[in-house]
Amino acid sequence: MDKPLNVVVLIGSRSAPEQLFRSALGEESPAAALSRAAGRPVSVSLLSMLPAAEELGLESRQVVAPAKTPLLDRVLAAVPLGRLESVLRTSPLGRLLLSLGPTDPSRVYWRSVQADHAAVALLASADVLLAADLPAVRTAWHFLRAGKVPAAYFGLQAAEKVFAARYGQRQPLGG
DSSP: OOSOEEEEEEEOSSSOHHHHHHHHHTTSOHHHHHHHHHTSOEEEEEEESSOOOGGGOOSEEEEOOOSSOOHHHHHHHHSOOHHHHHHHTTSHHHHHHHHHSTTOHHHHHHHHHHHOHHHHHHHHTOSEEEEOSHHHHHHHHHHHHTTSSSEEEEOHHHHHHHHHHHHSOOOOTTO
16 A cells, blocks of 8 residues: 555635635645645645645646537527526526526536546546536536546535545454
8 A cells, every 4th residue: 555545636616725725724735634634645636616725735636628619618608697697596406507507517517527528637647536516517527437446425514424434444344
């Protein structure tokens, strides 16, 4: 087990990565917090919508920015849907319809990842995908379901506990 566990954190919202990591892990770097929890070295990379600061101590940082914006996203950007979306968000049924539609943030992130070959390669190289926010869950789920990664989890807050339970050094019974 001298090879580090390769973790890729996905952030699908336009939140600053530093804020998400600090709110979940405190001042400790993501690699240090997850290594401590897992009881073994952990290499952490990031795939996000916004660039991350150097001080996070990440193995690599990649911003999802496809060379060409998908046609569906270009069409939807041209159509004024703001008023319709605000009306639909006022009811549970409307929110459900929005979550199934093409403007849902998780669908937008998933399409952006699919269009970026370097992002797909980064995710496929991971031992664990860690979806830090709700828009990233769909992407992690697709990779897990397709068998491209062995494990995927949701939430930075729960990551330390999951890593301790799943990857931590287990003590032999009765010893």
